Amino acid sequence: MKVSEKIQKLRELMKKEKIDYYIVPSGDFHQSEYVAECFKSRAYITGFTGSAGTAIIGREKAILWTDGRYFIQANEQLKDSGVELFKIGIPGWPTLEEWLIDNMAEGQTLSFDGRVVSVNQYKEILRIKENKNINIVMDKDLIDQIWIDKPKMPKEMIFLHDIKYCGKSAGEKIQEVRNEMKKLGGKSYIIASLDDIAWLYNIRGNDVKYTPVVLAYALIDEKEAVLYTNEEKVSGIDKEKLSSEGIEIKSYEDVFKDIKEIKDSVILDSDKVSAYIYEQIRDDVKKIEELNISTRLKAIKNNTEVKSIKNCQLRDGVAMVKFIKWIKENVDKETITELTLADKLCEIRSQGDLFIEESFGTISGYKEHAAMMHYSATEESAYKLEKEGILLVDSGGQYFDGTTDITRSIILGQISEEEKRDFTLVLKAHINLMKARFLKGTTGSNIDILSRRVLWEEGIDYKCGTGHGVGFCLSVHEGPQTIRPIPNKIALEPGMILTNEPGIYREGKHGIRTENIMLVIEAEKNDEFGEFYKFETLSYCPIDIEGIDAELLTRDEREWLNNYHKETYEKLSPLLNDDEKQFLKEVTREI
Numbered sequence: 248m249k250v251s252e253k254i255q256k257l258r259e260l261m262k263k264e265k266i267d268y269y270i271v272p273s274g275d276f277h278q279s280e281y282v283a284e285c286f287k288s289r290a291y292i293t294g295f296t297g298s299a300g301t302a303i304i305g306r307e308k309a310i311l312w313t314d315g316r317y318f319i320q321a322n323e324q325l326k327d328s329g330v331e332l333f334k335i336g337i338p339g340w341p342t343l344e345e346w347l348i349d350n351m352a353e354g355q356t357l358s359f360d361g362r363v364v365s366v367n368q369y370k371e372i373l374r375i376k377e378n379k380n381i382n383i384v385m386d387k388d389l390i391d392q393i394w395i396d397k398p399k400m401p402k403e404m405i406f407l408h409d410i411k412y413c414g415k416s417a418g419e420k421i422q423e424v425r426n427e428m429k430k431l432g433g434k435s436y437i438i439a440s441l442d443d444i445a446w447l448y449n450i451r452g453n454d455v456k457y458t459p460v461v462l463a464y465a466l467i468d469e470k471e472a473v474l475y476t477n478e479e480k481v482s483g484i485d486k487e488k489l490s491s492e493g494i495e496i497k498s499y500e501d502v503f504k505d506i507k508e509i510k511d512s513v514i515l516d517s518d519k520v521s522a523y524i525y526e527q528i529r530d531d532v533k534k535i536e537e538l539n540i541s542t543r544l545k546a547i548k549n550n551t552e553v554k555s556i557k558n559c560q561l562r563d564g565v566a567m568v569k570f571i572k573w574i575k576e577n578v579d580k581e582t583i584t585e586l587t588l589a590d591k592l593c594e595i596r597s598q599g600d601l602f603i604e605e606s607f608g609t610i611s612g613y614k615e616h617a618a619m620m621h622y623s624a625t626e627e628s629a630y631k632l633e634k635e636g637i638l639l640v641d642s643g644g645q646y647f648d649g650t651t652d653i654t655r656s657i658i659l660g661q662i663s664e665e666e667k668r669d670f671t672l673v674l675k676a677h678i679n680l681m682k683a684r685f686l687k688g689t690t691g692s693n694i695d696i697l698s699r700r701v702l703w704e705e706g707i708d709y710k711c712g713t714g715h716g717v718g719f720c721l722s723v724h725e726g727p728q729t730i731r732p733i734p735n736k737i738a739l740e741p742g743m744i745l746t747n748e749p750g751i752y753r754e755g756k757h758g759i760r761t762e763n764i765m766l767v768i769e770a771e772k773n774d775e776f777g778e779f780y781k782f783e784t785l786s787y788c789p790i791d792i793e794g795i796d797a798e799l800l801t802r803d804e805r806e807w808l809n810n811y812h813k814e815t816y817e818k819l820s821p822l823l824n825d826d827e828k829q830f831l832k833e834v835t836r837e838i
Contacts, residue, residue, distance in 0.1 A: 250294040250328040256393045257292060257304055261358075268351065269389055270343075270359040270372075271302040277439045278365050278519045280724055281458050281607070284398040286363070288390040295324045297621055301343055302330065305350075312343050315710025319619040319754060336710070344371045353380045361385035361523035366515070366536070369522035385522055403453035405461050405480050407488060408720060410449070412648045414551025417449045417492040420544070421472050427540045428467070433514035436540065437506065438465040440519040442721045443541040448474055448494055450485075451720060457607045458722050459645055464502040471495060475502040503527055514540070542727055545719070547742035552649075552719050553766065556744065557785060559649030560764065562599040564787040564815070565822045566644070569595050571657060571789065572830045578659050579634045585611040585624035588632070588640070596644045606643035606650050606723040613638045617656075617758030620711060620750070635660035637670070637794065639758050643723055652723050652746055653786050654762035658793040669707075669751040670759050670794035676701040676749035677761045678804050680713065680730070680782075684770050687778040688738050691730035691745070698749045699732070707751055714745040717764055741780060743767045761790060787815040789834040797838050809837045 248256075261269055271293075275286035280298055289295070293302050293311050297320055300313035309328075313321050314335040321332045334340045341349065351357065357372065364372075364385070376383050391397060410416055424447065428436050438444055441460035445451055452461035463476035473495045481489070481496055489496065497505070506524060512533035515525070519539060528534060548556065570592045577583060583591075589609035596602055612622040613630040617639035624630075632638060638659055643652040656670060680698040691714065698713045712731030715724050727737040730745060739745075748762035763786035770781040789812060797805065812835035820828045 250292070250330065253292055253393065254304060254309055254329060257389060258306060260389050260392060261304070261306065264358070264384075264387065264389070265356060266358040266384065266387070266389075267306060267355040268347065268357045269304045269387075270357070270364070271304065271390060272359075272363050272368070273298065273300050274363050274365075276362045276521060277441050277462070277464075278363075278521070279441055279455065279458070279460075280722065281455055283401050283455050283462070285400055288363075288394070291394055292390055293325065293330050294328050295321050295330075296623060297321065303343060303347070310346070316620040318710070320622060344375060347375050348378055351375070351379050351381050354382070355379075356382040356384055358384040358387045358389070360388040360390075361526065362388075362521050364522045366517035366520050366522055366525045369525065370517075385526075401454040401462065402477055402480060403461075404482065405450050405452050405476070405485060407485055408445075408449045408451050409647070412551070412555050413449060413719065414549040414555075417447065417489070417494060420447050420449070420541075421467065421493060423544055424467060424540050425469065427544075428469075428514060431514055431535055431537060431540075432512060433535045434468055434511040435509045436467045436514040437502075437509075437520060437524065438467070438516075438539060438541060439521065439524065440516065440539060440542070442718055442725065443519075443539050443545070444474070445721060446545040446719075447541050448472075448489065448492075450474075450489075452480070457605055457645070459603055459720060460722075462499065464499070466502065466505060473497055473505070475499050475505075516542070538727055545721075546716060546725070546728060547740060548719060548744060548766075549742070553742065555648035556650075556719065556766075559601070559646045560651060560785045560787065561818055561822065562601075562646070563596070563644055563651040563653070564819050566592070566596045566599055567653060567655065567788040568819055568823065568831055569827060570640075571655065571834070572827060574632070574638070574657060574659070575830075578632050583632045584629040585613055585616065585632075586626065586629045588638075589624070589642070592640070592642055599646075601647040603645040603647065603720070606645045606652060610641035610654075611638065612758055614757060615755050618752045618754050618756060620709075620752060620758065620760075622758075632659060635662070637662060637666055637757050637759060639760055641760065641762065645720060647720060650718050650720055650723055651786070652717055652762065652764060653788060654748055654760045655788060656759045656761060656791065656794065658791045662794065665753075666757055666759070667794060667796050668799065669753070669757070670791075671796045671799045672701055672705060672707070673749055673751055673759050673761050674790060674795060674808070675800065675804055677747055677763070678807050680747050680749070681763070681765065681784065682803075682807060684779050684781045685739070686776075687780060689780070690735045690738055691728055692732060692735045694739075695730050695732050698730075698747070702749065702751065709750045709752060711750075713749055714747050717744045717746060739767050739780060741767050741769050744785070745782075747782070759794075762786075763788075784811065784814075787818050789815060789831065792834065792836070792838050795838065805838060812837070
């Protein structure tokens with residue numbers, strides 16, 4: 248069915264149920280960024296496939312809200328669908344809540360599936376109810392009723408994450424969580440976010456593409472730690488191991504029954520726990536709404552994790568060098584498209600040790616396609632590469648010993664002066680952040696300007712963050728730390744891993760991004776001024792010097808680039824054959 252036909256079927260059902268507006272978010276029951284196929288209701292009803300966005304379907308109007316990463320993509324995918332695009336974070340565009348307040352009439356009914364709406368989103372909706380005296384219905388999964396060929400819930404087997412990679416046992420982590428629970432005054436703690444549960448119990452799975460997690464809930468109190476999942480997914484040996492760590496396994500649906508039995512107080516993350524779960528908690532139970540304890544703990548990588556991720560990044564760098572060499576040497580010899588090159592990169596990565604899967608769908612944008620920050624090539628849209636212009640490849644891998652995320656803009660041939668200037672400005676922005684030294688207590692929002700300033704001085708900006716946290720064999724986008732202009736109260740601490748990825752995106756022309764992963768480490772400490780931190784680069788892969796206007800670089804910037812390329816060669820060349828070494832030596836030469 249066309250999108251317009253699906254919306255019409257939904258509207259017929261809404262009329263039958265006496266619903267005026269129906270909200271369709273992007274998340275699953277666990278508020279995940281990447282979701283299993285059976286949870287892609289928003290993509291199904293709108294045709295927009297980006298990872299972030301919320302749709303609202305009214306009797307006459309349908310709207311999709313998404314952020315700056317997806318404006319161009321959404322514009323294209325929503326053509327002729329009857330769905331309007333509303334832009335998040337852009338002055339003049341109302342938020343979903345503002346639009347509902349302005350457009351809903353008293354006595355009308357707003358509905359959604361409470362399992363896929365977070366507590367915080369639910370509270371915003373309740374404010375609308377108070378403001379407009381509307382009705383709220385949160386137990387309707389209308390998309391499920393019209394989605395005829397909807398995929399089933401995944402039932403992939405769980406596997407345990409070896410302590411030799413992650414450094415701490417599940418039992419140790421559970422005790423750390425209980426210690427924090429006492430500080431917060433909570434007797435119980437409900438966890439709904441899949442990456443937190445996977446980290447805490449040292450389990451991984453294949454229920455969600457690109458993120459090795461398990462569909463599950465967790466409930467912890469002073470004596471018990473429960474994992475709620477499909478019990479068929481856990482082998483006998485793994486059950487014994489989890490039991491030895493003090494973890495009891497119950498069925499996925501049992502969590503809703505057990506939540507009703509919680510007494511005294513419960514800790515929950517209101518951005519991750521669903522409205523449906525929230526409503527199951529008894530009224531006399533004190534609700535302590537905090538950022539997940541496990542989110543804060545897993546953000547600080549331990550020494551074993553840091554050692555593991557450094558090894559992982561070297562293997563990933565080797566794969567990237569082989570990939571870039573293949574592109575450069577074959578672009579005019581065989582047919583390579585935005586789709587086939589992504590397959591090739593995955594094939595190369597999979598030949599390395601400890602590889603599990605990609606950490607997200609490779610973004611391969613050639614020429615103007617790269618201006619769409621999260622462009623996803625299709626058979627119909629994929630460009631054939633030629634020996635000219637710029638190719639942007641943003642990709643990553645999931646390994647047992649870490650998660651990677653790296654972007655390189657690859658020069659395939661002749662480029663314009665504007666492209667070369669933009670490439671160099673992006674590099675300068677990247678270097679400026681990479682060289683930062685900052686006082687203890689500094690947040691990512693405090694230092695975002697170090698990267699963005701270079702572009703602002705030229706009247707250029709990018710409509711996304713500069714960096715995000717990265718998980719450990721988990722989500723490629725991990726909080727709570729970020730680097731973006733939006734205020735963030737989370738201070739950067741040693742052990743945190745973040746990306747550094749400024750870019751320039753000119754619609755209809757080109758997109759350029761340079762991204763590495765970096766680790767927060769100690770820089771210096773003195774009694775007079777305090778403790779300072781800095782970043783250590785973890786990603787090693789050549790930055791294409793064919794795109795650089797060296798005259799635009801300062802002496803310090805040129806020195807940084809030359810040192811980075813020298814280190815890249817020293818670290819990666821022992822892992823390459825003679826032909827690959829020669830290629831790497833050429834592309835990391837001094838400028």
